[in-house]
Structure formats: structure tokens, C-alpha cells
Amino acid sequence: MARKLLLNNVHIEGIHNYDVYRKNGGYAAVEKALKTMSPEDVVEEVKKSGLRGRGGAGFPTGMKWSFLAKPEGVPRHLLCNADESEPGTFKDRYLMEKIPHLLIEGMILSSFALGANQSYIYIRGEYMFVLRIVEKAIAEAYANGWLGKNILGTGYDLDLSIMPGAGAYICGEETALIESLEGKRGNPRMKPPFPAIQGLWQRPTVVNNVETITAVVPIVNEGGDEYAKIGIGRSTGTKLISASGNVNKPGVYEIELGLSVEEFIYSDQYLGGMKNGKRLKACVPGGSSVPILPHYLVCKTANGEDRLMSYESLADGGFQTGSMLGSGGFIVFDEDQCIVRNTWNFARFYHHESCGQCSPCREGTGWMEKVLHRLEEGHGTIADIDLLWDIQRKIEGNTICPLGDAAAWPVAAAIRHFREEFEWHVNQPKESQIRNYGLVADKSFQTENA
Amino acid sequence: MSEQIQKFTITIDGKSIQVDPGTTILNAARMIGGEVVPPAMCYYSSLKGSGGKCRTCLVEVSKGSEKDPRPMPKLVASCSTSVMDGMEVKNKSSEKVIDARKGVVEFLLINHPLDCPVCDQAGECHLQDLAFEHGVGQSRYEFERRTFDKVDLGEYIKLHMTRCILCYRCVYTANQLTDNREHGILKRGDAAEISTFIEKNLSNDFIGNVIDVCPVGALTDKTFRFRSRVWYTKPMDASCSCDKCNGNAVLWMIGDEIARVTARKDQYGEVKEFICNDCRFNKKEKSQWNIEGPRKISRHSVISANHYEREIPKHTVLLNKA
Ligand SMILES: Cc1cc2nc3c(=O)[nH]c(=O)nc-3n(C[C@H](O)[C@H](O)[C@H](O)COP(=O)(O)O)c2cc1C
Ligand code: SF4
Numbered sequence: 001m002a003r004k005l006l007l008n009n010v011h012i013e014g015i016h017n018y019d020v021y022r023k024n025g026g027y028a029a030v031e032k033a034l035k036t037m038s039p040e041d042v043v044e045e046v047k048k049s050g051l052r053g054r055g056g057a058g059f060p061t062g063m064k065w066s067f068l069a070k071p072e073g074v075p076r077h078l079l080c081n082a083d084e085s086e087p088g089t090f091k092d093r094y095l096m097e098k099i100p101h102l103l104i105e106g107m108i109l110s111s112f113a114l115g116a117n118q119s120y121i122y123i124r125g126e127y128m129f130v131l132r133i134v135e136k137a138i139a140e141a142y143a144n145g146w147l148g149k150n151i152l153g154t155g156y157d158l159d160l161s162i163m164p165g166a167g168a169y170i171c172g173e174e175t176a177l178i179e180s181l182e183g184k185r186g187n188p189r190m191k192p193p194f195p196a197i198q199g200l201w202q203r204p205t206v207v208n209n210v211e212t213i214t215a216v217v218p219i220v221n222e223g224g225d226e227y228a229k230i231g232i233g234r235s236t237g238t239k240l241i242s243a244s245g246n247v248n249k250p251g252v253y254e255i256e257l258g259l260s261v262e263e264f265i266y267s268d269q270y271l272g273g274m275k276n277g278k279r280l281k282a283c284v285p286g287g288s289s290v291p292i293l294p295h296y297l298v299c300k301t302a303n304g305e306d307r308l309m310s311y312e313s314l315a316d317g318g319f320q321t322g323s324m325l326g327s328g329g330f331i332v333f334d335e336d337q338c339i340v341r342n343t344w345n346f347a348r349f350y351h352h353e354s355c356g357q358c359s360p361c362r363e364g365t366g367w368m369e370k371v372l373h374r375l376e377e378g379h380g381t382i383a384d385i386d387l388l389w390d391i392q393r394k395i396e397g398n399t400i401c402p403l404g405d406a407a408a409w410p411v412a413a414a415i416r417h418f419r420e421e422f423e424w425h426v427n428q429p430k431e432s433q434i435r436n437y438g439l440v441a442d443k444s445f446q447t448e449n450a
Numbered sequence: 451m452s453e454q455i456q457k458f459t460i461t462i463d464g465k466s467i468q469v470d471p472g473t474t475i476l477n478a479a480r481m482i483g484g485e486v487v488p489p490a491m492c493y494y495s496s497l498k499g500s501g502g503k504c505r506t507c508l509v510e511v512s513k514g515s516e517k518d519p520r521p522m523p524k525l526v527a528s529c530s531t532s533v534m535d536g537m538e539v540k541n542k543s544s545e546k547v548i549d550a551r552k553g554v555v556e557f558l559l560i561n562h563p564l565d566c567p568v569c570d571q572a573g574e575c576h577l578q579d580l581a582f583e584h585g586v587g588q589s590r591y592e593f594e595r596r597t598f599d600k601v602d603l604g605e606y607i608k609l610h611m612t613r614c615i616l617c618y619r620c621v622y623t624a625n626q627l628t629d630n631r632e633h634g635i636l637k638r639g640d641a642a643e644i645s646t647f648i649e650k651n652l653s654n655d656f657i658g659n660v661i662d663v664c665p666v667g668a669l670t671d672k673t674f675r676f677r678s679r680v681w682y683t684k685p686m687d688a689s690c691s692c693d694k695c696n697g698n699a700v701l702w703m704i705g706d707e708i709a710r711v712t713a714r715k716d717q718y719g720e721v722k723e724f725i726c727n728d729c730r731f732n733k734k735e736k737s738q739w740n741i742e743g744p745r746k747i748s749r750h751s752v753i754s755a756n757h758y759e760r761e762i763p764k765h766t767v768l769l770n771k772a
């Protein structure tokens with residue numbers, strides 16, 4: 001049976017309440033850490049666990065923590081990134097809604113490890129109802145002595161505040177989040193300096209995703225080595241996957257990293273297979289920003305190996321034939337879905353969400369959206385497809401923050417794998433308005449494709 | 451250890467120079483001068499925090515430093531990347547740079563009206579120069595362009611957002627030269643626009659400088675707008691005694707009349723000494739100024755091309771001086 005470390009208690013009635021959470025072993029990790037461990041010990045356990053950031057980039061958390069500058073007399077901060085706005089991703093919301101104390105417990109442990117006395121949860125503005133739940137949990141934690149001055153009589157102080165965003169995807173980018181938290185317009189900052197040196201109010205700051213922070217609880221409870229036993233290779237532990245699209249059982253799942261994609265999609269324990277017995281057409285495995293995979297590259301890599309739910313296996317083949325685990329927003333498309341339309345839809349999102357600071361992203365995202373819309377409506381030309389390729393190429397890597405890349409990659413991957421479907425929209429403009437193209441040809445046996 | 455501050459050596463397109471640590475690649479390039487200097491549309495030396503946005507100054511770092519010679523994986527904004535010792539940079543010698551820069555120029559132009567013949571900035575517009583030097587002749591953009599109504603920002607300044615390239619220079623100028631933060635950016639992405647706080651008039655003594663920092667014709671001087679093409683005017687260095695600023699300015703003359711007053715810009719179009727509104731908008735009598743002589747415009751642009759005071763090409767031998 002697959003192990004669950006975050007959602008194991010989610011089914012318990014009333015677990016969002018302090019009493020129930022505490023009765024079921026809640027806050028034991030805080031007791032253990034504050035009473036028997038030093039902050040360095042906690043960092044060490046996190047390093048041993050191999051935990052990697054669950055917000056998208058997959059950067060090793062222990063290493064990120066050890067980069068935090070510690071100048072004498074300057075306060076440090078931990079910021080929890082609960083802005084979750086990536087299309088296809090809804091796992092942080094589930095965690096906070098169902099078991100908010102797990103996040104608070106994780107915040108206490110992580111703040112203690114980093115020597116932060118004031119920490120923040122920056123939550124997506126549209127999640128107002130979740131904010132209320134977390135707010136109530138924070139109040140309960142204060143009332144029971146887990147937050148505030150001199151926690152458990154150990155001399156450690158921690159204040160925890162929650163702050164809502166105002167509806168901008170870009171504020172999930174860590175430096176834009178910091179600007180927004182400072183009360184400014186949410187424009188990403190130029191790096192360097194990195195937040196670990198100069199973050200919130202120019203102070204050393206760590207920004208971590210909700211899921212990353214909650215994972216610290218089982219790591220402290222069971223030890224980093226124990227955590228690292230789960231998973232495969234450098235993909236250790238469990239991961240929450242937000243599954244959506246044409247499957248029988250969409251929802252949030254906690255999986256052990258290393259599970260095969262095939263089992264994840266088709267077994268009854270997870271997604272229960274494709275809805276209405278349709279065929280799988282494509283899959284975006286890690287949220288809207290990562291490259292889309294055509295049906296023949298979803299369950300197998302280009303080398304014919306089983307594709308696994310892990311950082312390495314999903315990325316196998318690079319952008320030519322692979323993708324990324326990203327934030328774990330797993331979107332499944334059946335044969336009735338239109339890739340051109342979907343790519344247009346994603347492009348529309350990035351156009352709407354660009355902060356507008358740097359020219360390639362500000363102008364290029366809108367341009368791509370317009371060209372894609374034209375193609376989708378059956379008014380495009382073959383030259384439009386090459387134009388799109390050229391626009392995304394000129395955005396990628398040339399912007400201030402990764403939103404530009406995130407806008408370029410889905411377009412690039414769609415053209416790379418589904419070019420024939422784009423061309424069909426051009427050549428059969430009428431037909432493309434009344435029916436969908438179906439599956440693209442399996443290119444896995446051909447050599448070298450663009 | 452020696453007391454001397456250690457200098458860093460940087461090589462750009464094969465030309466080397468020694469600079470102080472902390473110098474940016476762009477400023478090192480400017481010290482070398484000439485062809486190695488990347489174009490810069492948003493960076494402005496005297497404005498803190500400026501730069502990084504337009505991406506015209508992207509360069510390739512082919513060698514990170516003596517200590518860590520690995521090349522940088524992406525092109526970097528030369529205006530906001532510090533020099534490392536032994537760094538090697540490619541500007542025009544890199545195809546990647548030329549290609550990316552063409553892309554940036556095209557991006558900057560897709561929402562630009564391209565109606566230079568009726569724009570007041572024509573002739574002293576950095577976007578015009580940029581497109582001429584680094585762009586491609588033809589745009590591939592076939593959709594409607596973003597347009598805005600013209601707005602008066604107070605008595606003296608006209609904002610025509612349609613021409614704006616969102617370089618943020620005016621925002622930094624307003625923030626750093628004036629007391630109240632009342633000029634900024636609303637909305638995001640390509641819908642972003644420059645605005646004042648609830649359409650408030652800008653009245654601060656130094657706000658006129660936003661006109662000078664604007665690389666395009668988005669912010670213009672209402673006392674001068676459409677009085678003359680800039681290349682029909684004669685720029686003269688002049689000074690006056692002023693209790694608000696240092697009074698060093700350029701008068702743009704038509705015959706004996708002062709058509710416009712601006713601050714003095716260097717060869718990169720940057721103002722080093724900002725002037726006050728009084729000098730800029732209200733001193734239009736010759737008697738109020740001490741005229742020093744013709745201003746040399748070293749930027750190669752139509753302002754100097756069609757002009758009596760022209761920069762003499764270096765290879766020209768001046769016989770009467772020899
Ligand atoms: C445009 C953009 C949006 C992002 N949105 C989020 C988000 O909603 N939540 C999140 O955790 N990370 C988001 N990230 C990633 C963060 O910048 C940052 O890498 C992450 O919060 C680090 O946490 P981790 O190391 O725990 O993953 C976003 C990044 C970009 C470029
Ligand atoms: S890449 Fe886009 S979102 Fe990021 S800073 Fe540039 S304009 Fe803003």
C-alpha cells in the first residue's frame with residue numbers, strides 16, 4: 001500500500017479543528033524539534049530527506065535553507081507561497097482547506113530551523129474562504145501556545161501572519177510575492193540579489209511552497225533518512241498531484257514519487273482510467289507551464305522505458321520528448337480535445353498575467369495569443385505556425401522572470417508534437433470548426449523530429 | 451595586501467578594459483566606447499533601480515570570470531549585470547545577441563503606432579534610432595495596435611501612452627526627484643499604463659524632467675509640442691542663476707526665439723543634472739539666459755545630421771589645425 005505522509009489524516013472528521021488535529025498526533029513534531037533539536041539539526045534532517053521544492057522548480061529545500069544569509073542582528077523571514085494560481089494546480093488549497101494545522105506546524109518547524117521570528121503566509125486572493133480557515137487555525141495555535149512568545153517555554157518566539165494577494169498569478173513568483181507583501185506593485189525583481197541575501201525588506205528570506213513546508217512535519221517526526229527511503233533516486237518522498245481533465249476520478253492525490261504514470265492514470269486506486277472509454281491524446285504532467293506530451297510519450301519515454309512520476313523520469317528526453325513534474329498539475333486530454341484551442345487558452349492566460357515589465361513577455365504573450373486565436377478560428381496560415389515558433393523562441397530565456405519561459409514552453413511543445421494538427425486547422429478551416437483532429441501520429445519510431 | 455583597490459578586467463568583443471568592481475557590463479562597454487556599447491532603452495545611470503526591463507542591452511557572457519570560466523547559460527541584461535574579473539562578453543560579435551535584439555526591437559514596435567512623421571519626438575527618439583540600427587525592415591504584426599487617448603499631466607506635460615515603451619524611467623524620475631509618489635503604472639501586461647494618482651496634475655518643481663528621460667514621444671513638453679521639428683532648431687548651451695536647480699540647460703532656438711528648454715543630455719541621451727520646471731517652462735526670454743555657445747550633439751541622429759554643428763569624423767585631417 002502506498003504511504004501517505006500529508007493526507008494520511010485528512011479523512012478524520014473535524015481534523016481542521018485544533019483539538020482533533022492535536023489528538024491525532026498533531027504538533028508532536030514541534031514538541032520534538034523545539035525541545036530536543038537545534039535549528040541546525042532540523043536543517044540537517046531536511047537535507048537528509050532529499051526534499052525538493054514542490055512549487056514548481058524542484059530545488060532541494062535543505063540546500064536552499066543553507067544559503068540563507070545570517071548577518072548579526074538582522075531579522076530573517078520565512079514566507080509561505082500559497083498563491084497557487086498555475087492552471088491545473090489545486091493541491092495547496094486542498095491541504096489548507098482540509099488540514100490547516102499541518103501547514104502551521106510546518107511553518108513553526110521551518111521558521112525555527114531558519115531562525116525566523118516573523119513568518120508570513122501569502123495566499124491567493126481568490127482563496128478567501130481558505131484564508132478564513134487558516135486564520136482560524138492560526139488563532140487556535142496562538143490560543144494553545146504554539147505561536148507567540150516563548151513557545152513551549154523554550155524561549156523561541158514566532159509570529160505568523162497571513163496576507164491575501166489581489167488576483168495576480170505573477171505574485172506567485174517569489175520576488176513579486178515579496179514586493180506585493182511589502183505593499184508594492186507585484187513586479188518580479190531582478191536577480192541577483194537573491195531573496196536568501198536580500199528578500200523581504202532587504203532582509204534574508206526563504207520562500208517555500210505550502211506543500212514543501214508541510215512535508216517538513218513528517219520529516220521531523222520520522223527523520224530525514226526515513227523520508228528519503230520513499231521515492232526513487234533524487235525524487236524522494238511523496239508528492240501531491242492535482243489531477244484534472246478527461247479521467248474518471250479527477251482530484252488531489254498523494255503519491256509516492258516513482259509511481260508509474262500508467263498506473264496513475266489507469267488504476268482504480270488513482271485516476272481510474274479515461275472517461276467514457278476514450279483514448280488518451282495528450283497530457284500536461286506538471287501544470288500549464290510545462291511542455292505537453294503526446295499520447296505516445298505519456299506512459300513511455302522516447303527510449304521505451306516506463307515513464308514514472310518523478311522529477312527525472314518526467315523530464316527524460318529534455319524538451320524534445322520529455323516534460324517536467326512542475327507543480328504536479330496533471331491535466332489529461334482525451335481524443336476529443338483540440339490542442340490548438342488548448343494552447344490558445346494557455347497563451348491567453350499568460351498574456352493576461354504578464355506583469356508587463358519586460359518587453360519580450362509583455363508584447364510577445366499578447367502576440368502569441370492573437371496568432372493562436374486566428375489559427376484556432378480557422379483563419380491562420382502555415383506561416384503563422386512558423387511565426388509562433390519564432391515568437392516563443394525570442395521570449396524564452398530573454399525575460400526577467402520565468403513567466404516568459406512558462407508562456408513560451410507550452411507553445412513550443414504544442415508545435416513540436418502537434419504540428420500536423422495545427423496544419424490541419426490551416427488546411428481544413430471549415431472542418432476544424434466542427435470536429436476535432438483526434439490523435440496525432442505516433443512518432444516514437446521515427447528518428448529525429450523537430 | 452596592497453592598499454590599491456583591485457580592478458577587474460573585462461573583454462567585450464575583443465576589446466579589454468579595467469574597471470572597478472561593481473561596474474556593470476554596460477558601463478564598462480561605455481568606457482570602451484564605440485561599437486561595443488549595447489543599446490539601452492530603460493537603464494538610466496542617474497536613476498536608482500532603472501534597467502533590466504527593455505532587454506535591448508542583452509549580451510552573451512562567453513566566459514564568466516577567471517575563477518569560474520563557464521559561460522552564462524542565458525543572455526544577460528548588460529545594464530544590470532556586474533563585471534567579474536576576467537569576464538568575456540560578446541555584443542555584436544554574437545549571433546545570439548543580434549537575433550535576440552532583433553526580437554526585442556520587433557516586440558517594442560508591435561504596439562507602437564509607427565507614425566513618426568506626426569510625432570513630436572521624431573529626430574530625437576531613441577526608439578527610432580534603435581529600430582534603424584538593430585531592427586528588421588518589416589514588421590510581422592498584423593493585429594490592431596494598442597491605443598490610448600492623450601492626457602494632460604498638469605499644465606506643462608502631455609502624456610500619449612500609445613507611444614510609451616514602459617521603460618519606467620519617468621516613474622523612477624518622479625519617485626526620486628519629487629516628494630510625493632504620485633506618478634506610476636496602472637494595470638499589467640500590455641494593458642499597463644503610466645498614470646498619475648487619480649488623474650492628479652503633476653505640479654512638483656522637478657516633474658518636467660520626466661519629459662527628458664522619456665526615450666520616445668510619450669511624454670512631451672506642452673509649451674513646445676508641434677512648434678517645430680527638432681532638427682530645425684539650434685541647440686545652444688546656456689545657463690542662468692536659479693535657486694532651485696543649477697541652471698545648466700540647453701536652449702532650442704528658432705532664429706532668436708527660445709522654442710524649448712531641456713536639460714543637457716550626454717551621448718547616451720542621459721541627463722546628469724536635472725533642471726527645475728521654472729527654467730524649463732517659464733524662462734523663454736533670451737535675456738534670462740547666459741548663452742555659452744552651440745551645443746555639440748554627439749549622438750548620431752538627425753538632430754546632428756542636418757546641423758551646422760556637426761561632429762567631425764575622426765579620420766578627417768584638419769589641415770588648418772595641423
Ligand atoms: C510566474 C510564476 C508563478 C509562480 N507561482 C507559484 C505559486 O503559485 N506557488 C508556488 O509555490 N510557487 C510558485 N512559483 C515558484 C516560486 O517562484 C518559487 O520558486 C517557489 O515558491 C519556491 O518554493 P519551493 O522551493 O518550496 O518550491 C511561481 C513562479 C513563477 C515564475
Ligand atoms: S517575464 Fe513577464 S511576468 Fe516576468 S518580469 Fe517580465 S514581463 Fe513581468
Ligand code: SF4
Nearest residue numbers: 614615617618620664
Ligand atoms: S512615458 Fe516615456 S519614460 Fe515613461 S515609461 Fe513610457 S516611455 Fe518610459
Ligand code: FES
Nearest residue numbers: 490502504505529
Ligand atoms: S537597458 Fe538593460 S534592459 Fe533596458
